Amino acid sequence: MDRKREAQEIMELVDTIAMEAFELSAAERPAFLKARIGELRDDFARASVGDPEKAAIGVEFGDRLEEWTEARLKMLEQSSGTIGTA
Numbered sequence: 399m400d401r402k403r404e405a406q407e408i409m410e411l412v413d414t415i416a417m418e419a420f421e422l423s424a425a426e427r428p429a430f431l432k433a434r435i436g437e438l439r440d441d442f443a444r445a446s447v448g449d450p451e452k453a454a455i456g457v458e459f460g461d462r463l464e465e466w467t468e469a470r471l472k473m474l475e476q477s478s479g480t481i482g483t484a
Contacts, residue, residue: 416470
């Protein structure tokens with residue numbers, strides 16, 4: 399897969415998770431994000447069994463995914479004027 403397509407797929411994933419979280423109440427969002435990104439981290443861990451380098455990359459990606467998704471969610475909240483109120 400080329401880098402451009404890979405970046406597009408990551409952005410689609412971030413957008414999907416952020417939109418799912420945005421549809422929840424502000425109180426439900428943190429637990430949802432923790433669970434959803436936790437599922438993805440678990441998937442990465444299962445896919446990299448026996449390959450410590452790949453596992454480390456998966457952990458790092460999970461951390462970045464969490465940051466990017468939270469930033470995207472904040473953008474959605476700001477654009478709708480519902481920061482912490484939905």
